[in-house]
Amino acid sequence: MSSKIYSVITGTGIYLPKKKVKNEAFLDFKFFESNGKPVERPNEYIVDKFQEITTIQERRYVADDLVASDIGFFAAKKAIEDAAIDPETLDYIIVAHNFGDVKFGSNRSDMVPALAARVKHKLKIKNPDCVAYDVPFGCPGWLQGMIQADYFIKSGDAKKVLVIGAETISRVIDLHDRDSMIYADGAGATILEGKESSSPVGILTHKTRSDTYRYAEMLTMGCSYNVTEKNKNDLYLKMNGRRLYQYALETVPLSIKACLDKAGKDIMQVNKVLIHQANGKMDDAIIERLYKLYEIDEVPKGVMPMIISWIGNSSVATVPTLLDLILKGSVENQEIKPGDLVVFASVGAGMNINAAVYQF
Missing domain, CATH: 3.40.47.10 (Thiolase/Chalcone synthase)
Structure with missing residues (x-):
């Protein structure tokens, strides 16, 4: 080869x-x-x-x-x-x-x-x-x-x-x-x-989508909910949480599967899914829907490490933070070994979704 x-x-x-x-x-x-x-x-x-x-x-x-x-x-x-x-x-x-x-x-x-x-x-x-x-x-x-x-x-x-x-x-x-x-x-x-x-390593495939026609305003900048004379001209981050939650559940699993299909990989070959730490329950629902696309009812234990409980949602920093902590042995009962197949995935303002398949 x-x-x-x-x-x-x-x-x-x-x-x-x-x-x-x-x-x-x-x-x-x-x-x-x-x-x-x-x-x-x-x-x-x-x-x-x-x-x-x-x-x-x-x-x-x-x-x-x-x-x-x-x-x-x-x-x-x-x-x-x-x-x-x-x-x-x-x-x-x-x-x-x-x-x-x-x-x-x-x-x-x-x-x-x-x-x-x-x-x-x-x-x-x-x-x-x-x-x-x-x-x-x-x-x-x-x-x-x-x-x-x-x-x-x-x-x-x-x-x-x-x-x-x-x-x-x-x-x-x-x-x-x-x-x-x-x-x-x-x-x-x-x-x-x-x-x-001579053998596949590193980034194998990736997939990105932007849904702006219906979902561009899921995350926007707006006035404070408690408008005062002092802050009336200031803009703050605003989120349509309910619609965003549903959008993520409907589209993120499909994007990850499309990325895996592009790489010629099956979900059961995946050792870890490192997903944007946005919302604990939402991420749990996303991973369950992903496996159900493959007609698998039970998500393998430990396949989706989560650190959101103690770091919160730091937007663009969540996935690289999670990766570093696992590689440095700072996430309990989690490790990434040579030969492991890892999926990176994220969703956020745009609305944008991306995923990548990575071979360690």
């Missing part, structure tokens, strides 16, 4: 903010409905119901003096060290995010220059042929960056690519909106390198 160039992950790194915010922190909040009326249920009920639905018990928020490009840089340094490469040899730096750098005390996005340019500057890379750019693609942004990097590598345009997912969503949430409890901050980074191999 003749050899081919494959895109292989050679290093990973993450930044988990030190500040832990438990659900109890929201007991004193004042929650409002979208129509501006106070939520009638007591906060104890709201918080308990939230944990039951999402499985989230705590989340991480960045320190006041940090922004997304800072934590993206921290994760990138670890990934570069893990891959044992010279950063000057990077061909591309791709940073996935949705809100840019948002300083503490503000909810305004700062994206000029691009976060990728800021990370490259912080890494002190002088090489002008190292191209740095951003990908705003909703929660699937990191995986879409990986897909783009795969195209660059397989076309011969690149040999080494740094892909980062970094977000500080705590800076753009409406604290009067119950959905704000789901979000968290964090960053994850990966080094993807071109490797010649």
Whole structure:
């Protein structure tokens, strides 16, 4: 068999903010409905119901003096060290995010220059042929960056690519909106390198879809549910949770199956499904529907690792964070071994869905 160039992950790194915010922190909040009326249920009920639905018990928020490009840089340094490469040899730096750098005390996005340019500057890379750019693609942004990097590598345009997912969503949430409890901050980074191999390895196939005709407004920016003279001109992240939940259940399993079919793989060959940590119950329902597409009623134990209960939903950072934690032995009863077949999948604003089949 003749050899081919494959895109292989050679290093990973993450930044988990030190500040832990438990659900109890929201007991004193004042929650409002979208129509501006106070939520009638007591906060104890709201918080308990939230944990039951999402499985989230705590989340991480960045320190006041940090922004997304800072934590993206921290994760990138670890990934570069893990891959044992010279950063000057990077061909591309791709940073996935949705809100840019948002300083503490503000909810305004700062994206000029691009976060990728800021990370490259912080890494002190002088090489002008190292191209740095951003990908705003909703929660699937990191995986879409990986897909783009795969195209660059397989076309011969690149040999080494740094892909980062970094977000500080705590800076753009409406604290009067119950959905704000789901979000968290964090960053994850990966080094993807071109490797010649006679047997399939690394990224085998990928699949992306964008459903904008009916679902473009599932995640939007809008006014606070508690509008005041002070915040009336501010915009906060808003989510149509019910419709998003149903959309994800209907489309994510089909996208993953299409990706596996493209790779010529069956679900029973898959060792791990690393899915965007969006909502615990939603992800459970997605994996069940995926296996039912193959007429399998019982999902194999441990095939879908979950860390959302203690990190929350950090958008573009959830999947690379999960990958790094498993590879570094930081997720109980979880490991990825050489030869394992892994599926990456994500869903988010757009609405966008992507998946990739990866051979370790």
